[in-house]
Amino acid sequence: MRLQKVQRSALLRHVHREAYAALVLSGGYEEAGDLGRFRVHAGEVVVHQAFEGHLDRFLASGAVILNLPLPGGSRLREGPHRLEDPDAVVQLAEVDESRAATLLLGSALPLEPRCADWPDALARALLEDPDLSLGEWSISKGLHPWTVSRGFARIFGLPPARFRARIRARRAWTDIRHTAEPLGEIACALGFSDQSHMTRSVTGLTGSPPLAWRQSCKSVQDG
DSSP: OOEEEEOSSEEEEEEOSSOEEEEEEEEEEEEEETTEEEEEETTEEEEEOTTOEEEEEEEEEEEEEEEEEOOTTSOOOOEEEEESOHHHHHHHHTTOHHHHHHHHHHHEEEOOOOOOSHHHHHHHHHHHOTTOOHHHHHHHTTOOHHHHHHHHHHHHSSOHHHHHHHHHHHHHHHHHHHOOOOHHHHHHHTTOSSHHHHHHHHHHHHSSOHHHHHHHHHHHHHO
8 A cells, every 4th residue: 555654744845747546544734736725634535636736734743644546537526525434445455556546536525625714715716717817806805916926825835826827737738638629729718828828838737748648548549
């Protein structure tokens, strides 16, 4: 099993290249990243798509986490979930990680993250509408734009403009793999200035351009 014992206070922002689920066996932590910010405790699990970035702040007791690789070709319901029977997943993972992952995904119940403060509210607003004007949002909350940029970065590890850019790039990557829409139309629908802009963003996020992702997905489907 891929057990991770964490006793430090925090893990700096990092990106995983593969989809995986982090099942908390003991302790807990706060995660802040591309999915927003939330807290997870024993018996809860966070589902991550590939190329999702986040940082983690741990409880004083640390945490023990079971990391399970997930099938990368499927559209996953990301974010925090709870499990009715986490022990069953752990026991199955001892003999077959693939079946354990299937059991986890089939029994995970989504948890709705709560907004604790304005950085949480801004992250949620950007996830709902990447075209949101940061300046107008700041004014509506009575905050100076510099305060918003600096305060958001302190929580999430990057400023809100970069957070929004990652949202667009990840949505483009998903649509490129799971739809037959022309690349130019995807770029336009997601608010990129043009297709070249989307290509640079997706390549920066994943290391491969949109055409390579679309061709690889087509090869899997044809196979």
